[in-house]
Amino acid sequence: MSTVFALWKRGLKAFVRNRVSLVFSLIFPFFFVYVFGAIFKNEFIDNPVAYMLSGVIITTVFESSLNLASSTVDDMVSGFMKEVLVSPVHRIHVAMGQILSASTVSTLQGVLIVILGLFIGIEFTSILTPIFVLLAMICVGIVFSGVGLYLATVVRNGQTFQIVKTAIAMPLTFISGAYIPLSLLPNTLKIIAYINPMTYATAFFRMIVLEKTGLSAEQLVNEGLAIEINGFIITPFFSVMIILGIGLIFLTLATRSFVKTDFSRLNRSKNDANELWS
Amino acid sequence: MKAIIDVSNFTKKYGNFTAVDDISFQVEEGSIFAFLGPNGAGKSTTINTLCTIFEKTSGTLVIDDKDVSKQKAAVRKAIGVVFQDSTLDAKMTIEENLKMHCVFYQVPEKEVEERIHFVLNLVDLLPERKKMVGALSGGMKRRVEIARGLIHYPKVLFLDEPTTGLDPQTRAHIWEYIVKLQKERSITIFLTTHYMEEAEICQKVAIIDGGKIVAHDTPYALKKQYTRDKAFITTKDMDALEVALKEYSIDYERKTTYFKADAQNMPALLQVIGEQKDLITDLEIKKGTFNDVFLEITGRKIREEA
Numbered sequence: 001m002s003t004v005f006a007l008w009k010r011g012l013k014a015f016v017r018n019r020v021s022l023v024f025s026l027i028f029p030f031f032f033v034y035v036f037g038a039i040f041k042n043e044f045i046d047n048p049v050a051y052m053l054s055g056v057i058i059t060t061v062f063e064s065s066l067n068l069a070s071s072t073v074d075d076m077v078s079g080f081m082k083e084v085l086v087s088p089v090h091r092i093h094v095a096m097g098q099i100l101s102a103s104t105v106s107t108l109q110g111v112l113i114v115i116l117g118l119f120i121g122i123e124f125t126s127i128l129t130p131i132f133v134l135l136a137m138i139c140v141g142i143v144f145s146g147v148g149l150y151l152a153t154v155v156r157n158g159q160t161f162q163i164v165k166t167a168i169a170m171p172l173t174f175i176s177g178a179y180i181p182l183s184l185l186p187n188t189l190k191i192i193a194y195i196n197p198m199t200y201a202t203a204f205f206r207m208i209v210l211e212k213t214g215l216s217a218e219q220l221v222n223e224g225l226a227i228e229i230n231g232f233i234i235t236p237f238f239s240v241m242i243i244l245g246i247g248l249i250f251l252t253l254a255t256r257s258f259v260k261t262d263f264s265r266l267n268r269s270k271n272d273a274n275e276l277w278s
Numbered sequence: 279m280k281a282i283i284d285v286s287n288f289t290k291k292y293g294n295f296t297a298v299d300d301i302s303f304q305v306e307e308g309s310i311f312a313f314l315g316p317n318g319a320g321k322s323t324t325i326n327t328l329c330t331i332f333e334k335t336s337g338t339l340v341i342d343d344k345d346v347s348k349q350k351a352a353v354r355k356a357i358g359v360v361f362q363d364s365t366l367d368a369k370m371t372i373e374e375n376l377k378m379h380c381v382f383y384q385v386p387e388k389e390v391e392e393r394i395h396f397v398l399n400l401v402d403l404l405p406e407r408k409k410m411v412g413a414l415s416g417g418m419k420r421r422v423e424i425a426r427g428l429i430h431y432p433k434v435l436f437l438d439e440p441t442t443g444l445d446p447q448t449r450a451h452i453w454e455y456i457v458k459l460q461k462e463r464s465i466t467i468f469l470t471t472h473y474m475e476e477a478e479i480c481q482k483v484a485i486i487d488g489g490k491i492v493a494h495d496t497p498y499a500l501k502k503q504y505t506r507d508k509a510f511i512t513t514k515d516m517d518a519l520e521v522a523l524k525e526y527s528i529d530y531e532r533k534t535t536y537f538k539a540d541a542q543n544m545p546a547l548l549q550v551i552g553e554q555k556d557l558i559t560d561l562e563i564k565k566g567t568f569n570d571v572f573l574e575i576t577g578r579k580i581r582e583e584a
Contacts, residue, residue: 006381014369079365083426086329087382088354 003093004100011101014071015108025064029056029113036179047210049121054209055178055202057117061110061137062144062198063173066165068102069148073161095258099149099251103141110137125211132208140201143247150254153261178202181224194229197246200239203227207236282307282434282466283328288337290323297323299489305468305482310460312477313470314572315486321470322362325438328468329359342433355383358427358435362442364419368412372403372422375411376429383430397425401455417448424455437469441476453479474568487576497568504574505566507541512560519557522550
């Protein structure tokens with residue numbers, strides 16, 4: 001267990017030390033709030049800044065969870081994972097440590113935006129709301145850190161990972177309703193949105209932030225906080241189940257794949273390859 | 279002395295390619311053992327299998343009475359490894375790297391500080407402990423790795439080409455640390471190298487070529503068996519020297535400007551030199567090197583790093 005904690009601490013330290021990325025991770029969300037908030041004004045929405053921000057917060061958590069898996073790729077390439085490999089630690093603890101640190105860092109980024117958001121439009125009337133907001137962010141953080149770790153063990157190359165990550169994250173965020181309301185999407189994209197887990201994460205998170213948990217399903221659909229597919233309404237409860245289900249699948253895949261990965265073959269060194277094949 | 283590493287009939291294949299072919303050897307506890315050979319000879323394959331990274335194809339490998347393939351966790355605890363390439367965490371300080379390693383190896387928390395002090399002192403890096411690893415030079419990084427490989431007090435320390443790619447001065451330093459370590463902590467050191475001269479400080483040397491051990495002995499015995507000291511003599515009168523060499527039946531090669539004579543029979547050679555001392559202008563005795571040993575055994579020179 002101390003291994004998990006040590007790796008978690010390591011991830012946090014790396015995050016705190018990298019001030020530039022910290023600052024930029026905060027600039028982007030507000031840029032998006034400004035741009036998309038201005039473009040997609042919608043009369044159904046009574047608090048557009050909070051509406052946009054909630055979507056942006058959850059996508060930030062999502063994106064940075066995926067992003068942080070690239071530090072696992074770095075660890076593989078730099079050889080640090082090889083050191084782990086010859087030590088008596090359980091690999092599953094290493095996987096847990098990496099997932100935990102990634103989800104903590106991404107949640108922290110989300111929290112920072114929430115705090116800044118409190119000054120420009122987000123309002124919490126209930127003491128329970130911030131707690132639920134935090135829990136939801138942690139949940140999304142862990143789920144997508146698992147997805148990220150799985151990708152990392154499959155891709156195992158820094159540059160390829162960046163490309164794969166962008167190719168996955170971009171469509172998932174843009175067709176999730178976070179920036180662009182789903183009602184404005186053409187039908188084909190709507191279908192993609194329905195199979196996009198981020199759609200449900202966004203809708204659910206937005207409902208919490210806007211404190212609309214008391215609304216009926218139909219009202220939620222009207223406000224764009226629940227998804228209706230051909231008359232079938234995906235309730236917030238169902239959304240949570242979808243996210244947790246995906247989380248369970250990918251956390252299992254990630255840990256399994258991580259435990260099985262042969263890190264010794266990932267070495268950049270030419271010598272090693274020579275050693276093996278010459 | 280007890281054998282701390284015991285390898286018998288170890289074979290490792292990659293598909294059809296046999297990297298290590300049925301080798302057997304033992305390493306005595308507390309000794310420095312060198313695995314010598316060119317790139318691709320099977321050195322790293324052997325070391326990686328001993329370090330529980332690779333799976334053997336067949337044979338038995340035992341470290342400290344534990345089977346390498348069956349008792350991996352116990353073996354991992356008993357060994358320290360310094361790889362050819364850095365496996366440090368560049369974004370953390372030296373101290374943080376060592377602390378992380380202590381967590382991995384379950385070093386009791388009370389002892390961590392003391393051990394960090396001890397290992398950093400050993401490799402002369404105590405003042406740098408708060409420095410970021412990414413900012414260190416190659417030689418310093420290697421020293422950090424050696425320190426880290428020791429901090430859990432392993433019984434065997436594996437060093438896979440510890441001095442490759444370092445400048446001669448740093449190389450000499452690294453060797454100082456290694457010898458100091460063996461003396462102070464009586465730790466067993468298993469290293470691979472392709473620098474012939476480095477093998478001379480070891481107690482036992484195994485020369486591996488093409489996946490087979492072609493020689494296994496003390497450096498002294500190997501040199502004695504496979505090399506001859508040579509005398510390079512330059513003289514004003516080549517013919518007179520040639521006659522003298524023949525008279526004392528010393529083997530020689532006549533080159534254009536000098537003689538290359540066998541220096542094994544020193545009394546005879548001294549006689550020749552005494553007789554010719556007024557004519558001889560230059561004399562150089564060259565000791566046999568490990569390069570000669572390798573050349574003699576394998577019929578070719580060891581390749582320098584590509």
